[in-house]
Amino acid sequence: SLFGLSNPVDIQVEFNGEKERKHLDVKVDKDQRESMPVYLDGEAVSGKAVIRVRDGKRFEHNGIKVEFVGSIGKSHEFLTLSQELAAPGELRQTTSFDFEFKNVEKQYESYNGINVKLRYYVRVTVARRLADLIRERDMWVLSYRMPTEVSNSIKMEVGIEDCLHIEFEYNKSKYHLKDVIVGKIIFLLVRIKIKTMELSIIRRETTGALPNVYNESETVTRFEIMDGAPVKGETIPIRLFLGGFELAPTFRGKSQSHVNKKFSTRYYLNLVLIDEENRRYFKQQEITMFRRKIDDGYPDDDIPA
Numbered sequence: 554s555l556f557g558l559s560n561p562v563d564i565q566v567e568f569n570g571e572k573e574r575k576h577l578d579v580k581v582d583k584d585q586r587e588s589m590p591v592y593l594d595g596e597a598v599s600g601k602a603v604i605r606v607r608d609g610k611r612f613e614h615n616g617i618k619v620e621f622v623g624s625i626g627k628s629h630e631f632l633t634l635s636q637e638l639a640a641p642g643e644l645r646q647t648t649s650f651d652f653e654f655k656n657v658e659k660q661y662e663s664y665n666g667i668n669v670k671l672r673y674y675v676r677v678t679v680a681r682r683l684a685d686l687i688r689e690r691d692m693w694v695l696s697y698r699m700p701t702e703v704s705n706s707i708k709m710e711v712g713i714e715d716c717l718h719i720e721f722e723y724n725k726s727k728y729h730l731k732d733v734i735v736g737k738i739i740f741l742l743v744r745i746k747i748k749t750m751e752l753s754i755i756r757r758e759t760t761g762a763l764p765n766v767y768n769e770s771e772t773v774t775r776f777e778i779m780d781g782a783p784v785k786g787e788t789i790p791i792r793l794f795l796g797g798f799e800l801a802p803t804f805r806g807k808s809q810s811h812v813n814k815k816f817s818t819r820y821y822l823n824l825v826l827i828d829e830e831n832r833r834y835f836k837q838q839e840i841t842m843f844r845r846k847i848d849d850g851y852p853d854d855d856i857p858a
Contacts, residue, residue, distance in 0.1 A: 561612050562644070564688035566675050568600040577693050580665060580799070589693040592673070594660065598692070599653035602677045604644060612644045615680035619652045623659065623673050625815045632658075632673075641680075661812055662696035662844070664801055666758045667769040669816045696802065697846050700727045704841075710741075711836045718742035721824060723791070727841040730800050734822070736791035740783045746829045750779035752791060754798070755821040755837070762814065773820075774798050803842045 568574070568590055575591045592598060602619055606612050617639040623632030634657065638650040652675075664671040673694050679686040704727035712718035723736040738750070754773040761767050779789050804818035811817045820842050825835040 560686055561607055561610065562679065562686060563605040563607065564677050564679065564686060565603040565605070566600060566677055566688055566690035567603065568598070568675075568690075568692070571600075579663075579693055587691075589691055592659065592692050592694050594658060594694070594696060595656055596659075597653060597655045598657050598675065599651075600675070602638060602650045602652060602688075603647065604650070604679065605647045606644050609646070613642075613681075614639070614644065615641045615682065617650065617677070617679050619650070620676045620678070621654045621657060621673075622676055623661070623671075625671050625813055626669055629813075629815060631661075631813050638677075659694045659696070661694070661804075662802060663692075663694045664804060664818070666816070666818060667771060668758060668760050668767065671812070671816075695844060697844055698802070699845070700841055700843055702727075707736075707838055707840075709836070709838065712742065713745075713834070716742075716744045717747075717826075717834065719826075721836070723822065723838070723840075726839075727843065728795060729843055729845045730802070731796040731845075734791065734793040734795065738778070738789040738791065738824070740785055740787045740789075743783055743785050746782050747779075748782070748827050748829050748831075749777060750783075750789065750824070750826045751775055751777045752793060753823045753825065754793075754795075754800075755823050756800075757819050757821065758816065759811070759819075760816045762811070773800065800842055802844050 571590050576588045577591055578586050579589050581587045598621055604617070616637065619636050619638055621634040622630055624630045634654050636652055638652065659673060661671055663673060672691060674689045674691040677688045704725040707723040707726050710718070710720045718741040720739045720741060721736065723734060728734065753775040755770050756773050757768060757770045759766060759768050776793050778791055783789065801818065803820060804812050804816065819839060821837045821839050823835055823837050825833055827833050
């Protein structure tokens with residue numbers, strides 16, 4: 554509203570076939586979740602914009618348009634498709650306008666991070682002389698882009714000279730979102746008293762460009778894999794199921810390290826050992842996360858109607 558006055562019209566955006574389409578419960582804010590219809594890359598986006606005139610009054614406008622928008626953050630729109638719905642004129646009753654954006658390329662997956670959001674939405678704008686009336690309706694886009702490189706196992710030796718020497722191994726370096734991390738820790742030399750050992754998954758979000766680059770990290774999960782002092786030659790197995798966590802694919806651009814030169818998201822396995830004096834020894838290893846269609850209830854050749 555402007556100057557305390559209510560809007561003369563209500564704007565509603567409806568997607569065709571919305572009830573039959575798969576929905577995801579998405580965390581949109583710290584304490585807020587929202588159910589959004591799921592769309593895939595290349596799918597058409599169609600529906601209608603419903604303009605309801607309040608109190609049956611005549612409503613003059615300077616044109617009505619609908620846009621399909623992909624944006625990163627609040628200001629950068631990397632995709633904008635536009636259609637005119639009505640020329641300047643007036644409305645006297647509730648009016649519905651159909652729209653369709655065919656074969657829309659949605660090259661990135663939707664993402665709600667710490668400092669950045671990647672959104673896809675339909676925006677209806679009713680132009681007016683004083684202030685435009687705008688209504689936005691979000692959808693959630695999933696991207697199925699399988700890694701092209703081979704997923705090799707990870708095997709590393711780390712330690713402190715004459716004090717601690719361990720070897721750790723993970724079965725692969727690339728995991729789908731419902732995968733299981735399988736590995737083992739072998740103690741080759743133990744001359745300090747280890748109290749506990751844990752494995753955590755760290756998500757690191759990087760935004761901006763040099764020299765103004767900002768990194769934020771969050772712990773997705775922390776998993777204790779040992780409680781008590783190990784001895785030389787002992788092997789600790791690792792089995793961590795990923796399906797119960799809210800994970801997204803690794804976000805990296807093809808020719809640049811950042812998606813659309815704006816941000817990136819990477820995942821790391823962080824192995825931490827804590828001794829009896831609460832000193833921490835850790836080793837990080839980057840892994841790649843990707844989405845398979847079958848993980849979201851679709852067979853590999855199935856696209857929601």
